[in-house]
Amino acid sequence: MFFSSKISGLSEADINQLKAYIGELLGLENHSDLTLSQNTEKTCLVRLPFVADSIWTSVAEKASEFVQHTFAHSIRFEREYNVPIFEAKQNHVKNVKNIIAVASGKGGVGKSASALNLAIALQLEGARVGILDADIYGPSIPIMLGTQNQRPESPDNKIMQPIVAHGLASNSIGYLVQNDHASIWRGPMASKALSQLLKETAWPMLDYLIVDMPPGTGDIQLTMCQQLPLTAAVVVTTPQDIALSDAAKGIAMFEKLAVPVLGIIENMSYFECGNCHHKTAIFSEKGALGLSEKYALPLLAQVPLNPIIREYADSGKSLLHEQVQHDISVIYRQCAIDLSRQLCESVKLSAMASKLAGSIQVTQLDA
Numbered sequence: 001m002f003f004s005s006k007i008s009g010l011s012e013a014d015i016n017q018l019k020a021y022i023g024e025l026l027g028l029e030n031h032s033d034l035t036l037s038q039n040t041e042k043t044c045l046v047r048l049p050f051v052a053d054s055i056w057t058s059v060a061e062k063a064s065e066f067v068q069h070t071f072a073h074s075i076r077f078e079r080e081y082n083v084p085i086f087e088a089k090q091n092h093v094k095n096v097k098n099i100i101a102v103a104s105g106k107g108g109v110g111k112s113a114s115a116l117n118l119a120i121a122l123q124l125e126g127a128r129v130g131i132l133d134a135d136i137y138g139p140s141i142p143i144m145l146g147t148q149n150q151r152p153e154s155p156d157n158k159i160m161q162p163i164v165a166h167g168l169a170s171n172s173i174g175y176l177v178q179n180d181h182a183s184i185w186r187g188p189m190a191s192k193a194l195s196q197l198l199k200e201t202a203w204p205m206l207d208y209l210i211v212d213m214p215p216g217t218g219d220i221q222l223t224m225c226q227q228l229p230l231t232a233a234v235v236v237t238t239p240q241d242i243a244l245s246d247a248a249k250g251i252a253m254f255e256k257l258a259v260p261v262l263g264i265i266e267n268m269s270y271f272e273c274g275n276c277h278h279k280t281a282i283f284s285e286k287g288a289l290g291l292s293e294k295y296a297l298p299l300l301a302q303v304p305l306n307p308i309i310r311e312y313a314d315s316g317k318s319l320l321h322e323q324v325q326h327d328i329s330v331i332y333r334q335c336a337i338d339l340s341r342q343l344c345e346s347v348k349l350s351a352m353a354s355k356l357a358g359s360i361q362v363t364q365l366d367a
């Protein structure tokens with residue numbers, strides 16, 4: 001490798017101790033995923049397999065204090081992200097390292113808003129991110145990005161240029177067909193269109209491509225999921241029973257397809273009164289927590305019901321860019337860090353699982 005793993009003034013045992021300390025600060029289960037190398041005389045470069053800009057400054061400061069205190073040495077820490085590719089399904093789409101489906105069993109739970117805010121949060125945390133709107137029943141990403149009047153250009157009539165907004169490269173069924181046309185497509189037609197949209201877009205280099213899936217777990221959704229070289233999925237639900245039972249079907253669908261589910265996002269978890277700050281659980285309480293316990297999946301975020309989410313989404317503006325300190329921005333940013341870390345920890349598991357299962361399963365899925 002280009003990097004020397006030696007750091008002047010520290011022994012190998014010191015470096016291991018330091019790695020374990022930084023790994024713990026970052027919430028990484030396995031600190032061997034980190035690489036430390038001497039950058040300049042006084043700086044050490046930490047290569048992280050997941051993005052975490054909002055916690056990095058504090059991690060770097062604590063790591064410097066640790067080195068000073070433990071080894072009487074002075075080092076500053078810098079970071080570089082190196083998001084891994086899921087081993088079993090790499091190179092399916094040019095330039096795209098990982099494809100993550102955002103799905104919901106039930107319609108109207110805020111899947112598209114969650115997909116977009118998550119994509120923006122990942123980008124703000126330091127990742128290169130794209131969003132693909134595959135929701136044939138109501139492609140709302142162009143409105144939420146404020147790009148509904150744009151059309152992807154295709155100078156060679158073969159490959160489309162993605163539309164870039166809020167730092168995200170995007171493409172959507174909504175840019176190409178009228179809303180009511182796509183919603184009557186049958187499974188094969190919808191999945192063919194999705195596959196084309198995915199493969200015939202000139203994506204820039206992306207760590208994550210977030211796919212906003214159509215709601216539901218029927219044949220169309222299943223076929224569409226099979227058509228995508230998915231790395232993983234996230235399931236969005238509201239806390240009430242009817243949404244939860246549909247979310248469980250979504251989890252089961254991904255299990256059937258051997259796509260790891262990284263976790264659950266509970267949307268519209270509660271409403272907080274702007275005056276007295278009392279929280280009301282409008283759609284019931286702790287619903288997604290029970291689901292996450294039942295399926296042993298992380299509860300990645302509990303996003304409140306708040307008109308500001310709809311206002312920003314309707315006007316095509318980015319809440320996370322414009323209101324950086326807002327509680328909701330902080331929730332999504334933390335969710336992005338957790339998802340990114342969860343992906344890098346479950347990537348290995350999945351790769352291992354698919355190796356054990358052999359190549360037959362993967363071939364069938366891709367057929």
Ligand SMILES: Nc1ncnc2c1ncn2[C@@H]1O[C@H](COP(=O)(O)OP(=O)(O)OP(=O)(O)O)[C@@H](O)[C@H]1O
Nearest residue numbers: 107108109110111112113215304305306309310313
């Ligand atoms: N937490 C929230 N608080 C307030 N409004 C929200 C919240 N989440 C989503 N919304 C709004 O609710 C509406 C529906 O959200 P969205 O389009 O994301 O749902 P969906 O699950 O993708 O719907 P569909 O099933 O049609 O694909 C949008 O106007 C969105 O801005």
